[in-house]
Protein backbone atom coordinates (compact mmCIF):
# COMPACT_ATOMS: atom_id res chain seq x y z
CA UNK A 1 0.00 0.00 0.00
CA UNK A 2 2.72 2.42 1.05
CA UNK A 3 4.88 1.35 -1.88
CA UNK A 4 2.01 1.94 -4.26
CA UNK A 5 1.67 5.46 -2.85
CA UNK A 6 5.36 6.07 -3.47
CA UNK A 7 5.15 4.79 -7.01
CA UNK A 8 2.09 6.78 -7.93
CA UNK A 9 2.77 9.87 -5.81
CA UNK A 10 5.00 11.87 -8.14
CA UNK A 11 3.11 11.09 -11.37
CA UNK A 12 -0.15 12.19 -9.73
CA UNK A 13 1.43 15.42 -8.54
CA UNK A 14 2.89 16.13 -11.99
CA UNK A 15 -0.39 15.45 -13.72
CA UNK A 16 -2.23 17.66 -11.27
CA UNK A 17 0.30 20.44 -11.87
CA UNK A 18 -0.10 20.05 -15.63
CA UNK A 19 -3.86 20.15 -15.23
CA UNK A 20 -3.82 23.33 -13.14
CA UNK A 21 -1.17 25.21 -15.10
CA UNK A 22 -2.67 24.40 -18.49
CA UNK A 23 -6.24 25.02 -17.35
CA UNK A 24 -6.66 28.43 -18.96
CA UNK A 25 -4.21 27.88 -21.79
CA UNK A 26 -5.00 29.74 -25.00
CA UNK A 27 -1.94 28.34 -26.76
CA UNK A 28 -3.11 26.28 -29.73
CA UNK A 29 -0.20 23.85 -29.42
CA UNK A 30 -0.52 23.35 -25.69
CA UNK A 31 -4.22 22.89 -25.00
CA UNK A 32 -5.56 22.44 -21.46
CA UNK A 33 -5.10 18.94 -20.10
CA UNK A 34 -8.84 18.68 -19.63
CA UNK A 35 -9.32 18.93 -23.38
CA UNK A 36 -6.56 16.40 -24.02
CA UNK A 37 -8.13 13.90 -21.65
CA UNK A 38 -11.50 14.51 -23.18
CA UNK A 39 -10.09 13.75 -26.62
CA UNK A 40 -8.31 10.72 -25.21
CA UNK A 41 -11.55 8.89 -24.67
CA UNK A 42 -12.84 9.91 -28.06
CA UNK A 43 -9.64 9.07 -29.94
CA UNK A 44 -8.57 5.76 -28.48
CA UNK A 45 -11.60 3.69 -29.12
CA UNK A 46 -11.42 -0.06 -29.27
CA UNK A 47 -11.23 0.06 -33.06
CA UNK A 48 -8.35 2.41 -33.03
CA UNK A 49 -6.51 0.46 -30.38
CA UNK A 50 -6.86 -2.58 -32.58
CA UNK A 51 -5.89 -0.78 -35.75
CA UNK A 52 -2.92 1.17 -34.42
CA UNK A 53 -1.78 0.00 -31.01
CA UNK A 54 -1.84 -3.73 -31.67
CA UNK A 55 0.42 -3.53 -34.75
CA UNK A 56 2.84 -1.37 -32.79
CA UNK A 57 2.84 -3.79 -29.91
CA UNK A 58 3.37 -6.74 -32.20
CA UNK A 59 6.40 -5.12 -33.87
CA UNK A 60 7.75 -4.12 -30.50
CA UNK A 61 7.42 -7.57 -29.02
CA UNK A 62 8.69 -9.36 -32.11
CA UNK A 63 11.73 -7.12 -32.36
CA UNK A 64 12.42 -7.25 -28.65
CA UNK A 65 12.13 -11.00 -28.35
CA UNK A 66 14.24 -11.56 -31.43
CA UNK A 67 16.91 -9.16 -30.16
CA UNK A 68 16.89 -10.86 -26.76
CA UNK A 69 17.31 -14.33 -28.21
CA UNK A 70 20.06 -13.24 -30.59
CA UNK A 71 21.78 -11.15 -27.95
CA UNK A 72 21.79 -13.86 -25.30
CA UNK A 73 22.82 -16.63 -27.72
CA UNK A 74 25.66 -14.64 -29.25
CA UNK A 75 26.61 -13.23 -25.87
CA UNK A 76 26.99 -16.67 -24.34
CA UNK A 77 29.08 -17.87 -27.29
CA UNK A 78 31.32 -14.81 -27.20
CA UNK A 79 31.55 -14.81 -23.42
CA UNK A 80 32.64 -18.44 -23.31
CA UNK A 81 35.19 -18.30 -26.11
CA UNK A 82 38.25 -16.17 -25.79
CA UNK A 83 39.15 -16.61 -29.46
CA UNK A 84 35.74 -15.52 -30.64
CA UNK A 85 35.88 -12.55 -28.30
CA UNK A 86 39.20 -11.33 -29.68
CA UNK A 87 37.89 -11.62 -33.23
CA UNK A 88 34.49 -10.00 -32.96
CA UNK A 89 34.93 -7.44 -30.21
CA UNK A 90 36.32 -4.61 -32.42
CA UNK A 91 33.56 -5.17 -34.97
CA UNK A 92 30.94 -5.11 -32.26
CA UNK A 93 32.29 -1.86 -30.88
CA UNK A 94 31.94 -0.34 -34.34
CA UNK A 95 28.37 -1.46 -34.94
CA UNK A 96 27.34 -0.51 -31.46
CA UNK A 97 28.53 3.03 -32.07
CA UNK A 98 26.07 3.54 -34.93
CA UNK A 99 22.86 5.20 -33.69
CA UNK A 100 20.09 2.83 -34.87
CA UNK A 101 17.69 5.54 -36.19
CA UNK A 102 20.33 6.40 -38.79
CA UNK A 103 19.84 2.95 -40.19
CA UNK A 104 16.11 3.32 -40.77
CA UNK A 105 16.51 4.72 -44.32
CA UNK A 106 19.16 2.12 -45.12
CA UNK A 107 17.13 -0.77 -43.83
CA UNK A 108 14.12 0.57 -45.74
CA UNK A 109 16.09 0.09 -48.94
CA UNK A 110 16.53 -3.60 -48.21
CA UNK A 111 13.49 -4.53 -46.22
CA UNK A 112 10.88 -2.17 -47.63
CA UNK A 113 8.52 -0.31 -45.36
CA UNK A 114 6.57 -3.20 -43.93
CA UNK A 115 6.71 -4.79 -40.50
CA UNK A 116 9.99 -6.45 -41.42
CA UNK A 117 11.81 -3.14 -41.63
CA UNK A 118 10.52 -1.99 -38.25
CA UNK A 119 11.36 -5.24 -36.57
CA UNK A 120 14.87 -5.18 -38.01
CA UNK A 121 15.38 -1.63 -36.77
CA UNK A 122 14.23 -2.62 -33.29
CA UNK A 123 16.43 -5.72 -33.30
CA UNK A 124 19.42 -3.73 -34.43
CA UNK A 125 19.02 -1.20 -31.66
CA UNK A 126 18.12 -3.61 -28.85
CA UNK A 127 20.61 -6.34 -29.45
CA UNK A 128 23.64 -4.38 -28.17
CA UNK A 129 22.79 -3.89 -24.54
CA UNK A 130 21.62 -7.51 -24.34
CA UNK A 131 24.69 -8.82 -26.11
CA UNK A 132 27.26 -6.79 -24.21
CA UNK A 133 25.69 -7.43 -20.83
CA UNK A 134 25.46 -11.14 -21.56
CA UNK A 135 29.12 -11.28 -22.56
CA UNK A 136 30.08 -9.49 -19.37
CA UNK A 137 27.82 -11.65 -17.23
CA UNK A 138 29.13 -14.87 -18.75
CA UNK A 139 32.72 -13.79 -18.32
CA UNK A 140 32.11 -12.96 -14.69
CA UNK A 141 30.71 -16.38 -13.76
CA UNK A 142 32.43 -17.53 -10.58
CA UNK A 143 35.31 -19.90 -11.37
CA UNK A 144 34.41 -22.05 -8.38
CA UNK A 145 30.93 -22.57 -9.81
CA UNK A 146 32.41 -23.58 -13.14
CA UNK A 147 34.86 -25.94 -11.43
CA UNK A 148 32.03 -27.45 -9.45
CA UNK A 149 30.08 -28.06 -12.63
CA UNK A 150 33.07 -29.71 -14.27
CA UNK A 151 33.96 -31.83 -11.27
CA UNK A 152 30.40 -33.19 -11.19
CA UNK A 153 30.30 -33.92 -14.89
CA UNK A 154 27.91 -31.10 -15.75
CA UNK A 155 28.95 -30.22 -19.28
CA UNK A 156 27.59 -29.24 -22.66
CA UNK A 157 24.08 -27.80 -22.84
CA UNK A 158 23.38 -28.55 -19.18
CA UNK A 159 26.35 -26.46 -18.16
CA UNK A 160 25.05 -23.51 -20.13
CA UNK A 161 21.44 -23.90 -19.08
CA UNK A 162 21.94 -24.81 -15.44
CA UNK A 163 25.08 -22.88 -14.55
CA UNK A 164 26.25 -20.23 -17.01
CA UNK A 165 22.89 -18.67 -17.86
CA UNK A 166 21.54 -18.49 -14.31
CA UNK A 167 24.85 -17.17 -13.01
CA UNK A 168 24.83 -14.44 -15.66
CA UNK A 169 21.10 -13.78 -15.39
CA UNK A 170 21.25 -10.68 -13.17
CA UNK A 171 23.53 -9.00 -15.68
CA UNK A 172 21.47 -10.25 -18.61
CA UNK A 173 18.36 -8.80 -16.99
CA UNK A 174 20.09 -5.43 -16.74
CA UNK A 175 20.72 -5.58 -20.50
CA UNK A 176 17.14 -6.62 -21.21
CA UNK A 177 15.83 -3.71 -19.16
CA UNK A 178 17.91 -1.21 -21.15
CA UNK A 179 16.83 -2.87 -24.38
CA UNK A 180 13.16 -2.50 -23.53
CA UNK A 181 13.22 1.28 -23.44
CA UNK A 182 15.30 1.36 -26.62
CA UNK A 183 12.73 -0.90 -28.28
CA UNK A 184 9.90 1.50 -27.53
CA UNK A 185 11.83 4.46 -28.88
CA UNK A 186 12.75 2.62 -32.07
CA UNK A 187 9.23 1.35 -32.57
CA UNK A 188 7.94 4.92 -32.60
CA UNK A 189 10.76 6.28 -34.74
CA UNK A 190 10.47 3.55 -37.36
CA UNK A 191 6.74 4.17 -37.58
CA UNK A 192 7.28 7.87 -38.01
CA UNK A 193 9.49 7.30 -41.02
CA UNK A 194 7.24 5.10 -43.05
CA UNK A 195 4.13 3.26 -42.02
CA UNK A 196 0.44 2.97 -42.67
CA UNK A 197 -0.54 2.30 -39.09
CA UNK A 198 0.90 2.20 -35.60
CA UNK A 199 1.21 4.56 -32.67
CA UNK A 200 4.11 6.56 -34.06
CA UNK A 201 2.37 6.90 -37.41
CA UNK A 202 -0.91 8.03 -35.81
CA UNK A 203 0.77 10.65 -33.65
CA UNK A 204 2.51 12.11 -36.69
CA UNK A 205 -0.78 12.06 -38.61
CA UNK A 206 -2.51 14.01 -35.83
CA UNK A 207 0.30 16.52 -35.76
CA UNK A 208 0.16 17.06 -39.53
CA UNK A 209 -3.59 17.56 -39.48
CA UNK A 210 -3.30 19.95 -36.51
CA UNK A 211 -5.37 17.67 -34.28
CA UNK A 212 -3.31 18.87 -31.34
CA UNK A 213 -5.27 17.47 -28.36
CA UNK A 214 -5.40 14.10 -30.13
CA UNK A 215 -1.67 14.25 -30.72
CA UNK A 216 -1.08 14.91 -27.03
CA UNK A 217 -3.40 12.06 -26.10
CA UNK A 218 -1.29 9.77 -28.28
CA UNK A 219 1.81 10.84 -26.46
CA UNK A 220 0.14 10.13 -23.14
CA UNK A 221 -0.88 6.70 -24.40
CA UNK A 222 2.70 6.03 -25.42
CA UNK A 223 3.87 6.99 -21.96
CA UNK A 224 1.31 4.71 -20.36
CA UNK A 225 2.37 1.89 -22.64
CA UNK A 226 6.02 2.30 -21.70
CA UNK A 227 5.12 2.45 -18.04
CA UNK A 228 3.01 -0.70 -18.25
CA UNK A 229 5.73 -2.60 -20.09
CA UNK A 230 8.42 -1.66 -17.64
CA UNK A 231 6.13 -2.61 -14.77
CA UNK A 232 5.58 -6.01 -16.36
CA UNK A 233 9.29 -6.38 -16.86
CA UNK A 234 9.99 -5.60 -13.23
CA UNK A 235 7.44 -8.07 -12.01
CA UNK A 236 8.86 -10.79 -14.23
CA UNK A 237 12.40 -9.95 -13.19
CA UNK A 238 11.51 -9.90 -9.52
CA UNK A 239 10.09 -13.38 -9.88
CA UNK A 240 12.83 -14.91 -11.99
CA UNK A 241 15.64 -13.32 -10.00
CA UNK A 242 14.09 -13.73 -6.57
CA UNK A 243 17.10 -15.84 -5.57
CA UNK A 244 19.40 -12.98 -6.52
CA UNK A 245 17.53 -10.32 -4.59
CA UNK A 246 17.30 -12.67 -1.62
CA UNK A 247 21.00 -13.44 -1.80
CA UNK A 248 21.85 -9.77 -2.00
CA UNK A 249 19.74 -8.81 0.97
CA UNK A 250 21.39 -11.61 2.98
CA UNK A 251 24.96 -10.66 2.07
CA UNK A 252 24.24 -7.00 2.70
CA UNK A 253 22.84 -7.80 6.13
CA UNK A 254 26.01 -9.61 7.16
CA UNK B 255 42.89 -46.65 -4.80
CA UNK B 256 44.38 -43.27 -5.42
CA UNK B 257 47.99 -43.01 -6.55
CA UNK B 258 49.94 -39.81 -6.93
CA UNK B 259 53.36 -40.28 -8.51
CA UNK B 260 55.98 -37.58 -8.88
CA UNK B 261 53.31 -34.94 -9.29
CA UNK B 262 54.57 -31.51 -10.25
CA UNK B 263 52.67 -28.40 -11.12
CA UNK B 264 54.09 -25.15 -12.38
CA UNK B 265 51.69 -22.26 -12.97
CA UNK B 266 52.62 -20.14 -15.91
CA UNK B 267 51.12 -16.71 -15.93
CA UNK B 268 51.92 -13.93 -18.37
CA UNK B 269 54.41 -11.54 -16.81
CA UNK B 270 53.35 -7.97 -16.27
CA UNK B 271 56.03 -6.57 -18.51
CA UNK B 272 55.04 -8.15 -21.80
CA UNK B 273 58.59 -8.69 -23.06
CA UNK B 274 59.94 -10.66 -20.13
CA UNK B 275 57.32 -13.27 -21.03
CA UNK B 276 56.08 -15.73 -18.47
CA UNK B 277 56.32 -15.74 -14.72
CA UNK B 278 56.42 -19.20 -13.26
CA UNK B 279 55.14 -20.38 -9.91
CA UNK B 280 56.18 -23.85 -8.87
CA UNK B 281 53.22 -24.83 -6.71
CA UNK B 282 54.09 -28.52 -6.41
CA UNK B 283 57.59 -29.86 -6.87
CA UNK B 284 57.43 -33.62 -6.45
CA UNK B 285 54.61 -35.42 -4.64
CA UNK B 286 54.28 -39.15 -4.27
CA UNK B 287 51.79 -40.90 -2.01
CA UNK B 288 48.91 -43.35 -2.20
CA UNK B 289 45.54 -43.65 -0.55
CA UNK B 290 44.24 -47.22 -0.35
CA UNK B 291 40.67 -48.08 -1.19
CA UNK B 292 38.45 -47.31 1.77
CA UNK B 293 41.13 -45.41 3.62
CA UNK B 294 40.77 -41.97 5.19
CA UNK B 295 43.93 -39.98 4.74
CA UNK B 296 44.49 -36.43 5.90
CA UNK B 297 46.90 -34.12 4.18
CA UNK B 298 48.30 -31.24 6.18
CA UNK B 299 50.39 -28.41 4.94
CA UNK B 300 50.79 -24.71 5.50
CA UNK B 301 48.68 -22.18 3.64
CA UNK B 302 49.81 -21.64 0.08
CA UNK B 303 51.78 -24.87 -0.14
CA UNK B 304 49.66 -26.11 -3.01
CA UNK B 305 46.98 -28.24 -1.33
CA UNK B 306 44.19 -26.92 -3.53
CA UNK B 307 46.41 -27.30 -6.57
CA UNK B 308 47.00 -30.93 -5.67
CA UNK B 309 43.29 -31.64 -5.27
CA UNK B 310 42.47 -29.96 -8.54
CA UNK B 311 45.02 -32.16 -10.27
CA UNK B 312 43.51 -35.26 -8.67
CA UNK B 313 40.00 -34.18 -9.61
CA UNK B 314 41.07 -33.73 -13.22
CA UNK B 315 40.36 -30.01 -13.18
CA UNK B 316 43.99 -29.10 -13.72
CA UNK B 317 46.62 -30.57 -15.98
CA UNK B 318 49.78 -31.56 -14.04
CA UNK B 319 53.10 -30.32 -15.39
CA UNK B 320 54.71 -33.63 -14.57
CA UNK B 321 54.09 -36.96 -12.92
CA UNK B 322 50.73 -38.66 -12.88
CA UNK B 323 47.64 -39.35 -10.86
CA UNK B 324 45.70 -42.57 -11.13
CA UNK B 325 42.40 -43.50 -9.66
CA UNK B 326 41.52 -47.19 -9.28
CA UNK B 327 44.26 -48.06 -11.75
CA UNK B 328 43.26 -45.60 -14.46
CA UNK B 329 45.22 -42.47 -15.16
CA UNK B 330 43.29 -39.27 -14.47
CA UNK B 331 43.03 -36.89 -17.38
CA UNK B 332 39.70 -35.24 -16.77
CA UNK B 333 36.92 -35.22 -14.19
CA UNK B 334 35.92 -38.78 -13.37
CA UNK B 335 32.46 -39.97 -12.34
CA UNK B 336 33.85 -42.00 -9.46
CA UNK B 337 35.12 -38.94 -7.69
CA UNK B 338 33.38 -36.16 -5.80
CA UNK B 339 34.86 -33.00 -4.40
CA UNK B 340 33.91 -30.69 -1.57
CA UNK B 341 35.40 -27.30 -2.28
CA UNK B 342 37.10 -24.97 0.14
CA UNK B 343 34.77 -22.12 -0.81
CA UNK B 344 31.48 -23.83 -0.04
CA UNK B 345 29.53 -20.61 -0.39
CA UNK B 346 30.68 -20.20 -3.96
CA UNK B 347 30.43 -23.83 -4.94
CA UNK B 348 26.71 -24.14 -4.22
CA UNK B 349 24.47 -22.64 -6.88
CA UNK B 350 22.51 -19.81 -5.24
CA UNK B 351 19.71 -19.96 -7.85
CA UNK B 352 18.82 -23.53 -6.94
CA UNK B 353 17.13 -24.94 -3.90
CA UNK B 354 19.09 -27.28 -1.65
CA UNK B 355 17.33 -30.23 -3.29
CA UNK B 356 18.21 -29.12 -6.82
CA UNK B 357 21.81 -28.48 -5.84
CA UNK B 358 22.15 -32.03 -4.60
CA UNK B 359 20.18 -33.49 -7.49
CA UNK B 360 21.79 -31.71 -10.44
CA UNK B 361 24.87 -33.99 -10.72
CA UNK B 362 22.58 -37.01 -10.50
CA UNK B 363 20.53 -35.79 -13.43
CA UNK B 364 23.72 -35.55 -15.44
CA UNK B 365 24.35 -39.18 -14.55
CA UNK B 366 20.98 -39.95 -16.16
CA UNK B 367 19.67 -41.72 -13.10
CA UNK B 368 15.93 -42.41 -13.10
CA UNK B 369 13.77 -40.01 -11.16
CA UNK B 370 12.85 -42.33 -8.30
CA UNK B 371 16.49 -43.18 -7.69
CA UNK B 372 17.44 -39.50 -7.66
CA UNK B 373 14.74 -38.62 -5.18
CA UNK B 374 15.84 -41.48 -2.99
CA UNK B 375 19.53 -40.53 -3.12
CA UNK B 376 18.84 -36.86 -2.41
CA UNK B 377 16.64 -37.73 0.52
CA UNK B 378 19.15 -40.16 1.99
CA UNK B 379 22.05 -37.78 1.54
CA UNK B 380 20.27 -34.86 3.18
CA UNK B 381 19.10 -37.14 5.97
CA UNK B 382 22.67 -38.38 6.48
CA UNK B 383 24.06 -34.87 6.95
CA UNK B 384 21.17 -33.87 9.20
CA UNK B 385 19.48 -31.50 6.80
CA UNK B 386 16.15 -33.26 6.26
CA UNK B 387 13.48 -30.57 5.99
CA UNK B 388 15.56 -27.90 4.28
CA UNK B 389 15.07 -29.26 0.76
CA UNK B 390 13.27 -26.28 -0.65
CA UNK B 391 15.38 -23.57 1.01
CA UNK B 392 17.99 -21.70 -1.00
CA UNK B 393 21.57 -22.35 0.18
CA UNK B 394 22.11 -18.71 1.13
CA UNK B 395 19.24 -18.94 3.56
CA UNK B 396 21.29 -21.40 5.61
CA UNK B 397 24.19 -20.87 8.01
CA UNK B 398 27.77 -21.53 6.89
CA UNK B 399 27.89 -24.89 8.63
CA UNK B 400 24.63 -25.96 7.02
CA UNK B 401 25.85 -24.83 3.61
CA UNK B 402 28.89 -27.03 4.03
CA UNK B 403 26.56 -29.89 4.93
CA UNK B 404 24.71 -29.32 1.67
CA UNK B 405 28.00 -29.51 -0.21
CA UNK B 406 28.81 -32.76 1.60
CA UNK B 407 25.34 -34.12 0.85
CA UNK B 408 25.84 -33.33 -2.82
CA UNK B 409 29.11 -35.25 -2.80
CA UNK B 410 27.63 -38.19 -0.92
CA UNK B 411 24.55 -38.45 -3.17
CA UNK B 412 26.88 -38.66 -6.16
CA UNK B 413 27.96 -42.08 -4.79
CA UNK B 414 31.67 -41.61 -5.47
CA UNK B 415 34.28 -44.22 -4.71
CA UNK B 416 36.66 -41.41 -3.76
CA UNK B 417 35.82 -38.25 -1.90
CA UNK B 418 38.12 -35.22 -1.91
CA UNK B 419 37.64 -32.53 0.69
CA UNK B 420 39.55 -29.27 0.50
CA UNK B 421 39.77 -27.57 3.89
CA UNK B 422 36.02 -27.90 4.17
CA UNK B 423 35.74 -26.59 7.71
CA UNK B 424 38.24 -23.74 7.61
CA UNK B 425 35.52 -21.11 7.70
CA UNK B 426 33.06 -22.45 10.29
CA UNK B 427 33.00 -21.91 14.02
CA UNK B 428 34.63 -24.38 16.41
CA UNK B 429 31.48 -26.13 17.62
CA UNK B 430 30.11 -26.61 14.10
CA UNK B 431 33.48 -27.77 13.04
CA UNK B 432 33.60 -30.48 15.68
CA UNK B 433 30.14 -31.69 14.60
CA UNK B 434 31.16 -31.74 10.95
CA UNK B 435 34.34 -33.66 11.72
CA UNK B 436 32.30 -36.35 13.43
CA UNK B 437 29.91 -36.31 10.48
CA UNK B 438 32.76 -36.96 8.06
CA UNK B 439 34.03 -39.90 10.08
CA UNK B 440 30.54 -41.34 10.43
CA UNK B 441 29.85 -41.05 6.69
CA UNK B 442 33.20 -42.56 5.86
CA UNK B 443 32.61 -45.53 8.15
CA UNK B 444 29.12 -46.06 6.79
CA UNK B 445 29.79 -45.65 3.09
CA UNK B 446 33.24 -47.20 2.89
CA UNK B 447 34.50 -44.52 0.49
CA UNK B 448 38.11 -43.55 0.05
CA UNK B 449 38.58 -40.11 1.56
CA UNK B 450 41.37 -37.63 1.03
CA UNK B 451 40.84 -34.81 3.48
CA UNK B 452 42.90 -31.66 3.26
CA UNK B 453 43.43 -29.29 6.12
CA UNK B 454 45.93 -26.88 7.55
CA UNK B 455 44.82 -27.82 11.06
CA UNK B 456 47.09 -30.42 12.65
CA UNK B 457 44.60 -31.43 15.35
CA UNK B 458 41.92 -31.97 12.78
CA UNK B 459 44.21 -34.11 10.66
CA UNK B 460 45.18 -36.38 13.55
CA UNK B 461 41.62 -36.59 14.86
CA UNK B 462 40.13 -37.57 11.51
CA UNK B 463 42.71 -39.59 9.66
CA UNK B 464 43.93 -43.15 9.64
CA UNK B 465 47.07 -41.71 8.22
CA UNK B 466 48.45 -38.18 7.98
CA UNK B 467 50.57 -37.03 5.07
CA UNK B 468 52.56 -33.86 5.74
CA UNK B 469 53.52 -31.47 3.01
CA UNK B 470 56.42 -29.08 3.19
CA UNK B 471 55.95 -25.46 2.38
CA UNK B 472 56.61 -24.36 -1.17
CA UNK B 473 58.40 -25.79 -3.21
CA UNK B 474 56.23 -28.60 -2.04
CA UNK B 475 57.26 -32.19 -1.44
CA UNK B 476 55.92 -34.87 0.92
CA UNK B 477 57.68 -34.17 4.20
CA UNK B 478 56.59 -37.21 6.16
CA UNK B 479 53.81 -39.69 6.72
CA UNK B 480 52.48 -41.05 9.98
CA UNK B 481 49.92 -43.74 10.73
CA UNK B 482 47.37 -42.69 13.31
CA UNK B 483 47.08 -45.68 15.61
CA UNK B 484 44.13 -44.38 17.56
CA UNK B 485 41.04 -46.56 18.03
CA UNK B 486 38.51 -46.40 15.19
CA UNK B 487 35.80 -45.14 17.52
CA UNK B 488 36.75 -41.58 18.14
CA UNK B 489 34.99 -38.79 19.93
CA UNK B 490 35.87 -35.20 20.47
CA UNK B 491 36.32 -35.44 24.24
CA UNK B 492 38.25 -38.63 24.80
CA UNK B 493 40.26 -38.92 21.63
CA UNK B 494 41.63 -35.43 21.92
CA UNK B 495 42.63 -36.10 25.55
CA UNK B 496 44.34 -39.38 24.67
CA UNK B 497 48.13 -39.21 25.32
CA UNK B 498 48.68 -40.97 22.00
CA UNK B 499 46.75 -38.22 20.25
CA UNK B 500 48.97 -35.62 21.87
CA UNK B 501 52.10 -37.50 20.89
CA UNK B 502 51.01 -37.81 17.26
CA UNK B 503 50.06 -34.18 17.16
CA UNK B 504 53.44 -33.17 18.49
CA UNK B 505 55.15 -35.32 15.90
CA UNK B 506 53.18 -33.78 13.03
CA UNK B 507 53.78 -30.33 14.39
CA UNK B 508 57.53 -30.91 14.60
CA UNK B 509 57.68 -32.24 11.09
CA UNK B 510 55.91 -29.21 9.74
CA UNK B 511 58.20 -26.91 11.68
CA UNK B 512 61.17 -28.81 10.31
CA UNK B 513 59.78 -28.43 6.81
CA UNK B 514 59.54 -24.68 7.29
CA UNK B 515 63.09 -24.46 8.62
CA UNK B 516 64.29 -26.67 5.80
CA UNK B 517 62.66 -24.37 3.31
CA UNK B 518 64.28 -21.35 4.91
CA UNK B 519 67.78 -22.85 5.03
CA UNK B 520 67.33 -23.96 1.44
CA UNK B 521 66.23 -20.54 0.34
CA UNK B 522 68.87 -18.65 2.31
CA UNK B 523 71.98 -19.34 0.24
CA UNK B 524 70.15 -18.42 -2.93
CA UNK B 525 69.14 -14.93 -1.89
Ligand SMILES: Nc1ncnc2c1ncn2[C@@H]1O[C@H](COP(=O)(O)OP(=O)(O)O)[C@@H](O)[C@H]1O
Pocket residue numbers: 265266267279280281299300301302303304305306307308
Ligand atom coordinates in the same frame (compact mmCIF):
# COMPACT_ATOMS: atom_id res chain seq x y z
N1 LIG C 1 45.73 -20.14 -11.12
C1 LIG C 1 46.93 -19.86 -10.55
N2 LIG C 1 47.88 -19.19 -11.26
C2 LIG C 1 49.07 -18.92 -10.70
N3 LIG C 1 49.43 -19.28 -9.46
C3 LIG C 1 48.54 -19.95 -8.70
C4 LIG C 1 47.24 -20.28 -9.21
N4 LIG C 1 46.57 -20.94 -8.24
C5 LIG C 1 47.41 -21.03 -7.19
N5 LIG C 1 48.60 -20.44 -7.46
C6 LIG C 1 49.75 -20.38 -6.56
O1 LIG C 1 50.12 -21.68 -6.21
C7 LIG C 1 50.45 -21.77 -4.85
C8 LIG C 1 49.61 -22.82 -4.15
O2 LIG C 1 48.25 -22.39 -4.11
P1 LIG C 1 47.10 -23.30 -3.48
O3 LIG C 1 47.12 -24.61 -4.18
O4 LIG C 1 45.84 -22.54 -3.54
O5 LIG C 1 47.58 -23.47 -1.98
P2 LIG C 1 46.78 -23.92 -0.69
O6 LIG C 1 45.48 -24.51 -1.12
O7 LIG C 1 47.69 -24.91 -0.02
O8 LIG C 1 46.61 -22.73 0.18
C9 LIG C 1 50.29 -20.37 -4.28
O9 LIG C 1 51.55 -19.76 -4.24
C10 LIG C 1 49.40 -19.68 -5.26
O10 LIG C 1 49.70 -18.32 -5.32
Ligand SMILES: [Mg+2]
Pocket residue numbers: 305306307342420421
Ligand atom coordinates in the same frame (compact mmCIF):
# COMPACT_ATOMS: atom_id res chain seq x y z
MG1 LIG D 1 43.53 -24.03 -0.66
